[in-house]
Amino acid sequence: MSLKDQITEDMKSAMRAKEAEKLGTIRLLTAAMKQKEVDERVELTDTMVLAIIEKMIKQRKDSITQFEAGGRQDLADKEKAELAILSAYMPAGLSDAELQAEVTAAVAASGAAGPQDMGKVMAILKPKLAGRADMTAVSGLVKAALTH
Known part of the structure; x- marks a missing residue:
């Protein structure tokens, strides 16, 4: 089941369970997804849905x-x-060690020599x-890796 379908199913179950707060949040998410589909005339992939959720999470943290x-x-x-509701749709985060390994591998793969190559690594x-x-x-980890 795609992430978009999962969100739709969760919206239906929130309606049935009369969970107003969860329903409202999921409706905001579905509206943002629909807006992107209409604006860009595309069918959303899981990656695109995750990007929308990530943006909404960042907005909530700022708020x-x-x-x-x-x-x-x-x-x-x-x-x-x-x-909390939006975070439930995000995949499990990487540990610090896994993140550091990914950064190290990307620095090696890009052949980055210094801070000026940060864009390549990112x-x-x-x-x-x-x-x-x-x-x-x-970004902070990449900057640290490139300045040492």
Whole structure:
């Protein structure tokens, strides 16, 4: 079953179980997926769906930070609940050791010699690690590997 089908099934079961919060979050996700399909006239693949979910997760994290800084814990809690629902669709993340191994392999494969080659290394890593690792953290690891 594709990820898109899984999300649709989860939406139906949330409706049946009258889980309003989960249903609302899944509907936001399906709306974002439909928007991408319509805008780009494509049928979404699992990779594309993961990219949408990843973007929504990043938005939730940013919102949580802003709400907590503004003293709006009620809104931060709502965002945290949505974040938990969205995170359930992401594949299991890589461990630090696995991430470091991927970065080392990509640096070797690209023949990168210094920080100026960071783009080459990230171009190799991005498709491999999409949805499985925080790309900001990966970027930091690549920068560290290239400056030593």
